[in-house]
Amino acid sequence: CDAAARGSGGGLSGAAQLVVTTVAAITQRTLTPFRVRALTAELKPGARIDRDRLAALLQANGYVRTDTVADAGEFAVRGGLVDLFLSGSDEALRLDFFGDEIESIRRFDPADQRTIGRAESFTLLPASEALLDEESISRFRGRYRELFGATATGDPLYQAVSEGRRLAGMEHWLPLLEDGLATLFDHLGKHDVFVRDAGTTAAGEARFEAIADYHANRVQAQRTEPGSYRPLDPEALYLSEDEWQARIAETPLHLTTPFHEPPSERVIEFGVAPARDFAPERKAGSNVYDAVVAHIEALRREGKRVVLASYSRGARERLRGLLAEHGLAGTVEAETWQEALGLASPLPAREGSGEGYSRLTAAPDGERPTPDPSLAGRRVSLIILPLDHGFTTREIAVLTEQDMLGDRLRRRTRRRKSADAFINELATLTPGDLVVHADHGIGRYGGLTQIPVQNAPHDCVALEYAGRDKLYVPVENLDVLSRYGAESEGVALDRLGGEAWQRRKSRMKERIRAIAGELIATAAARA
Structure with a gap:
């Protein structure tokens, strides 16, 4: 829904944008461009809007009212303050009202409610495709009874929607809530450039097989246990295979392929190749780390910036130490892709924050940022990036743990705590x-x-x-x-299904690591 909203013009500033999607997402029916635009609003300090009207707008956009904002898609009203956790964001916003005017907008961390900084403006987009306004609820009730009969009014889904309550998975009945639906194709303009990779055809076939299989299983479950789940026809929720093929045929597409193509005016060579696989060295029993270091040094002599991708912080530290033991110098840990490419560097963190800031060399509008001259050099960046395999371009070489060391070892199953x-x-x-x-x-x-x-x-x-x-x-x-x-x-x-709990667990792990590091440093200082 977020990609569709942005494709419809919600929150666009006129700059070029990139939308990355999947076959599963682009074949799914969603809100129409008109519906999304009607629910989109740009808010900034100085804007006038009644708090009750804002609360109604948020609920119409699929946001859930709570006492304390903790998860994406939630909002809270406390006196002259409105807290809002935008869908798709990592930070929440706090709107401070003076009467009906937004006096300030501050960003805050929902985990500890501490202010992070100010925001100049934000774009309010739908938080969910299933919108429960009066018209949608009335439409759903009538269509649900028409499809499944009067006895279906006792279903938990029917009762929840009738009361205006959200239920997990209610998007499966989106066609009953809306007058009409669209797909991502309808949200993009006729001049937009479509790029499709070589795996799309197989992914499409697998997707339609999965849809048919899921629907057959749901129908069988409904026969076995009536009222447990009343599925809609797949064509109501997704493009049919014929519709999918027709949309692909009528849309000008650029096809990417990993295979060599004969030179032609229609062929554009991106200069991207798979990363080197060190399987021969591993199989021969050679020292793979020596081979990796030699390859990295060769890449550096070619002027390439080398990025080593690990699955976790611990794996990154181990890899850095092992490569250093085999003679690799000039490595640096990067927290973002921009840092890894030398477009930004970590600056000193605020005391007690555990966070650093990044800088980019300024570039004119519409141009790529250039590397900071102070960061120039052929250093090797180590980053946490969940990639199975790397790649090489004219300027960059990315190697992953799997490229260097082979398939990840299956971790021993953690002992389950006694119940x-x-x-x-x-x-x-x-x-x-x-x-x-x-x-x-x-x-x-x-x-x-x-x-x-x-x-x-x-x-x-x-x-x-x-x-x-x-x-x-x-x-x-x-x-x-x-x-x-x-x-x-x-x-x-x-x-x-929310993210708040996982986010709290992740932050607690980080705090435990930080405390453990301090204890180790203290013990080392005393030794």
């Missing part, structure tokens, strides 16, 4: 107490219940999450649960 402790706690829990799920975060305990699984009752722990979403955890999987140990008053529930 005995939580089973003992069940006796002391009462419905309404807070518990923590390792993958989904904070939920409210709803007691033990039985649900039918393959026509047999199965004992589960019922958990409730934000938006009244339910999760049933089988008793044999209680090792993923633990009791919430802190004061529970005022604690917000996490959203199923």
Whole structure:
């Protein structure tokens, strides 16, 4: 939805933009360009808008009102302040009102609510494709009854939409909410350039097979357990294979291929080649690190900037140390792609922030930024980048762990913690107490219940999450649960499928690493 919104002109400043999509996304039906434009608004300090009207606009855009903003797609109203977590953003915004005028807009970290800086403006785009305004709800209710009969009014989905509540996965019934739908093709202009890679054909075939398979399974499940899930015809949600082929045929496309093509006016050589694979050295039992260092030095002599991609910080540190032992000097750790290419460099962090700033050499509008002269040189950058294989261009060479060391070793399965402790706690829990799920975060305990699984009752722990979403955890999987140990008053529930819990876990790991580093440094200083 975000790509469609930007393609429709939402938030565009006239600059050239790049939209990267997949076969799965471009074949899925979504909101029309008219619908997206009608819901798009540009807000900045000095703009006048009533807070109640803004709250209504946010809810119409698919945002969920909460007490405290913690996840993308949420907003909160507290007196003259409106907190808003834009969809697709890593930071939240705090709008400070003076009457009906936006006095200031500040960026803040939703994890600790601390202000990061100011924002000059922002573009409000739909946070969800499933929009629950009065017309959409009325439209859904009528069409749902028409398709599935009057007995379907007892379905949890029908009841949730009727009450204006959002339900996880409700986008599967988007055609019942909207008058008409479009695809990403309809959001892009006739002068836009389309580039398709060589794997699109196979990806399209696999996608349509998967759609047909999913639909057949849903239909079978509905016959076995009526009312569990009422699927729509695939053509209502996705382009058919014939429609897909027709759209491809009528759209001027540039096709990329990894294979050599004979010289022609229609062929553009990008000069991109796969990275070197060190499998022969590994197979022969040679010292692969010596071979890697020799290859890197050869690339540097050619004037290429070399980037080594690792899967994690620990892997990056190990790789840097091993290559240094084999004679590789001039390496530097980079946190962003811009830093890796020498377009930016980390500057001293603010005290206690754990963050650094980057700089770019200024360039005229429309031109590429140029490397900072102070960063010139043939250094080797090490970056955390989840790439399986690298590539080489005229200016850059990217090597990955897998290129150098082979397939990643399968990690030994982590020992699951015993569920005995939580089973003992069940006796002391009462419905309404807070518990923590390792993958989904904070939920409210709803007691033990039985649900039918393959026509047999199965004992589960019922958990409730934000938006009244339910999760049933089988008793044999209680090792993923633990009791919430802190004061529970005022604690917000996490959203199923949300990013807030994973973000909090990630930040806590970073803090633990930082504390561990300080302890190690202190111990070393005392030694």
